Amino acid sequence: MSSIRILVTGAKGRMGQAVIRATESDPDTVVGAAIDMGDSLDEALAKCDAVIDFTSHHFSNELVAACVKHKKALVMGTTGHTDEERNTIREAAKTIPVVFAANFSVGVNTLFWLTRQAARILGEPFDLEVIEMHHRMKTDSPSGTARRLVEILCEESGVSYDKDTRHGRFGDVGARTKKEIGVHALRGGDVVGDHTVVFANIGERVELTHKASSRDTFAGGSVRAAKWLSDKSAGIYDMQDVLGLK
Ligand SMILES: NC(=O)C1=CN([C@@H]2O[C@H](COP(=O)(O)OP(=O)(O)OC[C@H]3O[C@@H](n4cnc5c(N)ncnc54)[C@H](OP(=O)(O)O)[C@@H]3O)[C@@H](O)[C@H]2O)C=CC1
Ligand SMILES: O=C(O)C1=N[C@H](C(=O)O)C[C@H](O)C1
Numbered sequence: 394m395s396s397i398r399i400l401v402t403g404a405k406g407r408m409g410q411a412v413i414r415a416t417e418s419d420p421d422t423v424v425g426a427a428i429d430m431g432d433s434l435d436e437a438l439a440k441c442d443a444v445i446d447f448t449s450h451h452f453s454n455e456l457v458a459a460c461v462k463h464k465k466a467l468v469m470g471t472t473g474h475t476d477e478e479r480n481t482i483r484e485a486a487k488t489i490p491v492v493f494a495a496n497f498s499v500g501v502n503t504l505f506w507l508t509r510q511a512a513r514i515l516g517e518p519f520d521l522e523v524i525e526m527h528h529r530m531k532t533d534s535p536s537g538t539a540r541r542l543v544e545i546l547c548e549e550s551g552v553s554y555d556k557d558t559r560h561g562r563f564g565d566v567g568a569r570t571k572k573e574i575g576v577h578a579l580r581g582g583d584v585v586g587d588h589t590v591v592f593a594n595i596g597e598r599v600e601l602t603h604k605a606s607s608r609d610t611f612a613g614g615s616v617r618a619a620k621w622l623s624d625k626s627a628g629i630y631d632m633q634d635v636l637g638l639k
Pocket of ligand 2: 537586587
């Protein structure tokens with residue numbers, strides 16, 4: 394089998410650099426092209442089989458349209474999308490195969506699974522809160538991973554992400570309501586990515602925590618996703634599909 398040629402977008406970024414390292418160290422993949430803002434997407438896509446994208450959600454509509462035009466598989470690692478941008482990605486996945494995941498680490502995908510199980514077991518008496526911490530340069534909030542954790546909690550407790558999520562608390566907010574799920578974003582230093590899900594009841598509390606200490610974890614997962622996509626038909630997949638956790 395010949396190597397899968399990867400287009401790395403945001404090549405000079407923190408994740409772009411890690412993806413280049415991960416692609417070069419995997420015998421099944423090569424960097425077909427590596428681009429940044431201002432470089433030609435069409436030229437780069439023509440030289441590649443799949444794209445691994447960790448850039449900005451502002452770039453996603455343009456990238457997705459180009460992938461559809463060139464019929465290339467897409468690994469979308471960027472977070473912070475608007476609902477409209479998420480819909481554009483889902484629409485594109487009717488034509489091309491896409492892995493769209495807020496987090497490519499095996500540990501966080503285990504945390505997703507554990508969070509669902511804990512929510513099922515602990516159930517309604519427990520108050521649900523999610524805390525995340527990232528480096529000072531992160532621009533989107535809450536993190537995509539925190540959002541996914543809250544979505545899982547919403548699915549299991551039958552509440553709405555849009556209506557029942559409480560992003561931080563300030564001032565005379567009143568007592569906590571039963572339905573609300575609190576989300577708290579800390580920013581500082583060089584923290585790669587910490588996430589904690591809190592299940593709090595009277596007399597006891599469960600906390601599930603994941604801490605990432607290297608971006609190589611995410612980059613390796615994204616290359617694994619690109620390889621997994623190589624024989625897949627059009628559709629939208631996540632890292633749970635890649636890892637066989639569904
Ligand atoms: N799913 C996952 O597992 C993970 C997801 N992420 C997500 O990946 C994204 C990038 O994170 P990170 O690498 O830390 O960010 P960086 O800011 O370090 O890198 C982003 C890169 O994308 C480039 N870029 C920004 N806008 C555009 C554009 N419109 N067109 C082309 N290139 C663009 C930037 O170029 P310039 O500097 O010139 O603006 C930069 O090189 C974030 O959304 C983050 O949340 C991060 C880690 C793991
Ligand atoms: O921006 C980051 O750095 C990270 N972003 C992802 C997210 O928003 O969940 C994943 C990881 O936590 C690092």
